[in-house]
Amino acid sequence: MQRMELHELNALSPLRAFDESLGGGLGKGNLGVLVSRHGIGKTACLVQLATDKLFHNEHIVHISFSGNVEHVINWYKEVFRQIAADKPLKDASAIYNEILANRVVMNFSQENISIEKVLGSLETLIRQGSFNADAVMFDGYKLTVASEEDVRKIKQFALDMRLEVWFSVSPVRSNVEFDENGVPSTIYKYEDLIDALIGLKYNEEIDKVVMTLVRHEGISDPKPMRVTLDPKTMMIST
Amino acid sequence: MSDITKMRNIGISAHIDSGKTTLSERILFYSNRIHAIHEVRGRDGVGATMDSMELERERGITIASAATNVKWKGYSVNVIDTPGHVDFTIEVERSLRVLDGAILVLCSVGGVQSQSITVDRQMKRYNVPRIAFVNKCDRTGANPYRVKNQLVEKLGLNAVLMQIPIGLEDHLEGVVDLVKMQAVYFDGPSGETLRYEEIPQELVAEANAKREELLDTVSMVSDELMEAMLEESVTEELINKAVREATIGLKLVPVFMGSAYRNKGIQPLLDGVVSFLPNPSEVTNKALDLDNNEESVILKADGELPTVILGFKLEDGKYGQLTYIRIYQGSLKRGDELINTRTRKKLKVGRLVRMHADSMEDINEAYCGDIAALFGVDCASGDTFCHPSLNYSLTSMYVPRPVISLALNPVDKKSSDNMAKALNRFTKEDPTFTTYVDPESNQTIIQGMGELHLEVYVERMRREYKADVETDRPEVAYREAISQRADFNYTHRKQTGGSGQFARIAGYIEPLLATEEDKDYEFVNLVKGGVIPTDFIPSCDKGFQIALQKGTQLGFPIVGVRAVVNDGSFHPVDSSDQAFQTAALSAFREVYEQANPIILEPIMKVVVEGPTEFQGNIFGSINQRRGIIVSSTEDGNTSIIEAEVPLSEMFGYSTHLRSLTQGKAEYTMELAKYNRVPTSIAEELRKNYQEKRKAR
Numbered sequence: 001m002q003r004m005e006l007h008e009l010n011a012l013s014p015l016r017a018f019d020e021s022l023g024g025g026l027g028k029g030n031l032g033v034l035v036s037r038h039g040i041g042k043t044a045c046l047v048q049l050a051t052d053k054l055f056h057n058e059h060i061v062h063i064s065f066s067g068n069v070e071h072v073i074n075w076y077k078e079v080f081r082q083i084a085a086d087k088p089l090k091d092a093s094a095i096y097n098e099i100l101a102n103r104v105v106m107n108f109s110q111e112n113i114s115i116e117k118v119l120g121s122l123e124t125l126i127r128q129g130s131f132n133a134d135a136v137m138f139d140g141y142k143l144t145v146a147s148e149e150d151v152r153k154i155k156q157f158a159l160d161m162r163l164e165v166w167f168s169v170s171p172v173r174s175n176v177e178f179d180e181n182g183v184p185s186t187i188y189k190y191e192d193l194i195d196a197l198i199g200l201k202y203n204e205e206i207d208k209v210v211m212t213l214v215r216h217e218g219i220s221d222p223k224p225m226r227v228t229l230d231p232k233t234m235m236i237s238t
Numbered sequence: 239m240s241d242i243t244k245m246r247n248i249g250i251s252a253h254i255d256s257g258k259t260t261l262s263e264r265i266l267f268y269s270n271r272i273h274a275i276h277e278v279r280g281r282d283g284v285g286a287t288m289d290s291m292e293l294e295r296e297r298g299i300t301i302a303s304a305a306t307n308v309k310w311k312g313y314s315v316n317v318i319d320t321p322g323h324v325d326f327t328i329e330v331e332r333s334l335r336v337l338d339g340a341i342l343v344l345c346s347v348g349g350v351q352s353q354s355i356t357v358d359r360q361m362k363r364y365n366v367p368r369i370a371f372v373n374k375c376d377r378t379g380a381n382p383y384r385v386k387n388q389l390v391e392k393l394g395l396n397a398v399l400m401q402i403p404i405g406l407e408d409h410l411e412g413v414v415d416l417v418k419m420q421a422v423y424f425d426g427p428s429g430e431t432l433r434y435e436e437i438p439q440e441l442v443a444e445a446n447a448k449r450e451e452l453l454d455t456v457s458m459v460s461d462e463l464m465e466a467m468l469e470e471s472v473t474e475e476l477i478n479k480a481v482r483e484a485t486i487g488l489k490l491v492p493v494f495m496g497s498a499y500r501n502k503g504i505q506p507l508l509d510g511v512v513s514f515l516p517n518p519s520e521v522t523n524k525a526l527d528l529d530n531n532e533e534s535v536i537l538k539a540d541g542e543l544p545t546v547i548l549g550f551k552l553e554d555g556k557y558g559q560l561t562y563i564r565i566y567q568g569s570l571k572r573g574d575e576l577i578n579t580r581t582r583k584k585l586k587v588g589r590l591v592r593m594h595a596d597s598m599e600d601i602n603e604a605y606c607g608d609i610a611a612l613f614g615v616d617c618a619s620g621d622t623f624c625h626p627s628l629n630y631s632l633t634s635m636y637v638p639r640p641v642i643s644l645a646l647n648p649v650d651k652k653s654s655d656n657m658a659k660a661l662n663r664f665t666k667e668d669p670t671f672t673t674y675v676d677p678e679s680n681q682t683i684i685q686g687m688g689e690l691h692l693e694v695y696v697e698r699m700r701r702e703y704k705a706d707v708e709t710d711r712p713e714v715a716y717r718e719a720i721s722q723r724a725d726f727n728y729t730h731r732k733q734t735g736g737s738g739q740f741a742r743i744a745g746y747i748e749p750l751l752a753t754e755e756d757k758d759y760e761f762v763n764l765v766k767g768g769v770i771p772t773d774f775i776p777s778c779d780k781g782f783q784i785a786l787q788k789g790t791q792l793g794f795p796i797v798g799v800r801a802v803v804n805d806g807s808f809h810p811v812d813s814s815d816q817a818f819q820t821a822a823l824s825a826f827r828e829v830y831e832q833a834n835p836i837i838l839e840p841i842m843k844v845v846v847e848g849p850t851e852f853q854g855n856i857f858g859s860i861n862q863r864r865g866i867i868v869s870s871t872e873d874g875n876t877s878i879i880e881a882e883v884p885l886s887e888m889f890g891y892s893t894h895l896r897s898l899t900q901g902k903a904e905y906t907m908e909l910a911k912y913n914r915v916p917t918s919i920a921e922e923l924r925k926n927y928q929e930k931r932k933a934r
Contacts (some may be wrong), residue, residue, distance in 0.1 A: 001800075005916075067882070068392070068394065069389060069871055070394070070870075073868075081699045085336070091751045093751075094751070097911075097913075100866075100868075101866045104867050104868065104869065104870070104871075105868065105869035105873040106869065106870050106871075106872075107869060107872070108868065108871075108872050108873075109391060109392075109871060109873040110872065110873055110874050113872070117872075121870070122851060124853055124854040124857060125857055125867070125870070126853070126856045128854035128861075129854075129857030129858065129860070129861050129867055130858075130861045131857075131861075131867065175731060183562070216870045
C-alpha cells in the first residue's frame with residue numbers, strides 16, 4: 001500500500017526534471033557540486049536530493065560539519081513535511097519512519113578535519129556497520145579550500161565504493177567573485193574532477209532561485225535547468 | 239523565613255561521575271549544614287551525606303532524590319539531589335517538576351556527554367532555567383573553555399563564561415570573576431575563606447577579552463545592557479540584573495567553574511544560584527481544575543490564597559513514612575485540613591518537617607514556594623493536596639510505559655510477605671515501576687524502564703526488606719496490534735433457565751494511524767435509530783477494553799485499535815449491560831485474526847559514546863542487534879553514536895560493549911517508540927508462547 005503511494009509521489013516529483021537535466025541523474029562513482037553564496041538554499045536542495053533517493057529505497061549518508069545533528073535531522077523533517085503536505089498520503093509518519101531507517105547522519109565537529117579521517121569513518125560505517133550506502137551528501141564541505149589531492153581521493157572513493165556523491169559548497173573567504181550563474185571562481189581549479197557543477201542564484205525578476213548546470217560530463221556549456229527553488233519555502237519545483 | 243524572593247528551589251543535574259555528590263557535599267559544608275567533609279567513595283567509611291541509601295553508598299551513585307534545605311547569605315535554598323542514571327529518569331523528571339532552577343554540572347575533561355544531553359533535554363521540557371558548573375578543573379586535561387563551547391554547539395545553549403580559571407590541572411588556584419573583575423582565591427583548610435585580589439598580570443588580557451565576550455553575549459538578550467554599553471555606563475548591578483533576567487527567561491546559561499574536590503569555586507557558584515536563578519514567584523505553575531473540565535488554571539505564589547500542594551516523593555526511611563511536598567499556592571500549618579484530590583480523602587497535617595540529607599528539623603509552618611515533608615500521609619507520589627475549597631490537580635507528570643518485566647520467586651513464606659511489603663512501597667514511590675501477579679504462572683511480575691532499574695529494586699528488596707527473591711530472565715514488554723480493518727457482526731445469546739442473555743453488535747475494528755500513536759484505543763459509536771439502547775453503548779466500549787487487555791498472540795495488551803459500532807439489536811427483557819459487554823468481547827476475539835494481528839516491540843534510543851578508534855566495533859555491535867544507526871558525531875577522539883535498537887537485543891549490551899572497547903565506551907538508552915517485530919521473529923515468539931501455554 002505504501003509502496004504504491006511512494007511510486008506516485010516519485011513520478012510527480014520535480015526531482016524527475018532535475019534528473020532529466022542531468023541526462024537521467026548523476027550516477028554512481030560521480031561527483032556533483034551545488035554552489036552559491038551563503039543562504040541561497042543549498043542545504044535544502046541537498047536534503048531534497050537525499051529525500052528523493054530515500055523514497056527510491058536508496059541508502060544515504062549525510063555528512064555535516066556543523067556539530068549539530070539535530071539541525072540536520074530537522075531539515076529532513078521539514079522537507080518531508082513540505083513534500084507530504086498536500087499529498088494524499090494515508091499514513092505519512094509511518095512512511096517517514098520507514099525511509100529514515102536508510103539514512104545515517106555523520107557529523108564531524110572538529111575543525112579542519114582531514115578528508116582521510118572523514119572517508120575512513122565513512123568506510124567503517126559502510127563495512128563494519130553493514131550500511132550499503134548508495135549516495136553520500138557532503139553538506140557544507142570546504143571544497144574551495146581543499147587541495148586537488150583531497151578531491152581526487154573523494155573521487156577515487158566514490159568509484160571504489162560505488163557511490164553517488166553530492167556536495168553543497170559555499171566559499172570560505174568573503175572576497176570571492178561569483179559569475180553570472182552564482183559560481184565562485186575558486187571552484188574551477190577542480191573542474192576536471194567534477195562530473196556535474198550546478199550554480200544557484202537568486203533572480204529578483206521572477207523571485208526564484210534559478211539553477212544552472214554550468215558544467216556536465218567534462219563540457220563547460222552553462223544550461224539553465226528545468227527546476228527552480230522557491231526562496232521562501234526553499235522547495236524545488238518545475 | 240517567609241520572604242519568597244529569598245527562596246530558591248534548585249536541582250543539581252549531571253552526568254554520572256562528574257562530581258555531583260561531592261559538589262552537593264561542599265554546598266552543605268559551606269552553608270554550615272554539616273561540619274565535616276566526607277568523600278563519595280570515602281576512606282572514612284562515612285560517605286557523602288546526600289547519598290542516603292546504603293546501596294547508593296556502596297555503588298557510589300545517587301538514586302533517590304533527597305531534598306535538603308540550606309541557608310546562604312540570608313537566602314533559603316532547597317537542594318533537590320537528582321539521580322544521574324537514565325534508567326531512573328522518572329526520578330529526574332519528578333524532581334524537575336518541583337524545581338525552579340538547576341545547576342548543570344559538567345566535568346572539565348569529559349565535557350558534554352551523552353547523559354548531559356539527555357538531562358538537558360529533560361530540563362528544556364520543563365523550562366528549567368539553569369546555570370552550569372564546570373567541575374574537576376584540577377584534573378589533567380581540564381579545559382573549561384572547551385566545555386563552554388560544547389554547551390553552545392552540542393546543547394544549543396547560549397552559554398557564557400562568568401569566570402575564567404586561574405591556573406588549571408595541578409595549578410588550579412582560583413577563578414577570575416568577570417563581573418567584578420577580581421581574582422578570587424579559596425584559603426583555609428577547606429577553602430572556606432575567600433580572598434579577593436587583583437587579577438594576576440598574565441591573565442589581564444584574557445580576562446578583558448572574556449569580559450567583553452560576556453557583555454556582548456548578554457547585551458544581545460538585554461536591551462537595557464545594550465543601551466548602557468553604548469552610553470558606557472555599565473555597572474556591576476546592571477550586568478547582574480541583565481544576566482538574571484536572561485537566565486530566568488531561558489535565554490542564557492551562565493557558566494561557573496572550579497573543583498569541588500579541591501574546594502575551589504563553590505561559594506561563587508552559590509552566589510550565582512541566589513543571584514541568577516528564579517525565586518518561586520518568578521515561575522509560572524499550572525494546575526487542572528477538576529471541577530471545571532480540567533481547565534488549566536495558573537497558580538499564584540501567594541501565601542494568602544487557598545493551598546495547593548504536590549506530593550512529589552515518598553520515602554520510607556528510618557523516620558517512618560515521609561511525603562516530600564512542594565507548596566505551589568497558599569501556605570501550610572500544622573493542624574491544617576487538606577484534601578487529596580485523587581482519592582478525595584481528607585487529611586489533617588500532623589508533623590511537618592524540613593529535611594536535611596540525613597537529619598530533620600520540625601517546623602510549625604511552611605510557606606508558599608517552599609519544599610518540606612509530611613509524616614504518615616497515605617498517598618502515592620504525584621498526588622495533589624488542596625485546601626478543601628479547591629479541586630485542583632497539578633499537571634499529570636509524564637510517565638513513560640514500562641518496557642521490561644521480570645518474574646520474582648520468593649524463596650520462602652517470610653520472604654514472600656516481605657516482598658509484598660516492599661513492592662507496595664516501591665510502586666507508590668515510583669510510577670514507572672509496576673507489579674502484578676500473572677494469573678497463569680502465579681508468579682509476581684515487576685515491570686520498569688530497564689534492566690538496571692529492576693535490578694536496583696530487587697537489591698533493595700533484599701537489603702532493606704530482607705526479602706530473598708530469585709529472578710527469572712528479564713522479559714521484554716511486547717504489545718499486540720492489528721494491521722487491517724476487519725468487520726464483525728456478533729450475536730450473543732444464552733438461554734439457561736431463568737432470564738436469558740441477548741445482544742447483537744456489528745461494526746468493525748481498524749488500526750489507528752501512526753500519527754495517532756499517543757492513543758492506545760478509540761471507541762466510536764455510529765449506532766443510529768436506537769438499535770442498541772444508549773444505556774448499553776458504554777457496555778460495548780467496556781467489552782472491547784477488556785478484550786484489549788490481553789491479546790491472543792503473546793498475551794500482551796493490544797494497542798492502536800479503533801473499534802466502531804454501527805449496528806446491532808437488543809431484546810427488551812434479555813439484553814443487559816453484561817450481555818453487551820460479552821458480545822463486544824467475543825466479537826473482538828472472533829475478528830482479531832482477520833485483522834491480521836502483529837507484534838510490536840519497544841525500540842530504544844541508544845547513545846554510545848567512546849573513543850573514535852572503536853567506532854567500527856560500535857557500529858558492528860549495533861548492526862548485530864538489529865539496530866539502525868541514526869547518526870554519528872566525531873569530535874576529536876570522541877565519537878557519539880546514536881542508534882535505534884530493539885530492547886530485546888539489548889540484554890547484556892553493557893558487558894559486550896565493555897569487552898569491545900576495553901571498557902572505554904559507555905551508553906545510555908531510553909524508550910523511543912514501538913515498532914513492528916519482523917515476521918520471522920514474530921513467528922518464533924508466537925510459537926514459544928503457545929508452547930509455554932501448553933506446558934502449563
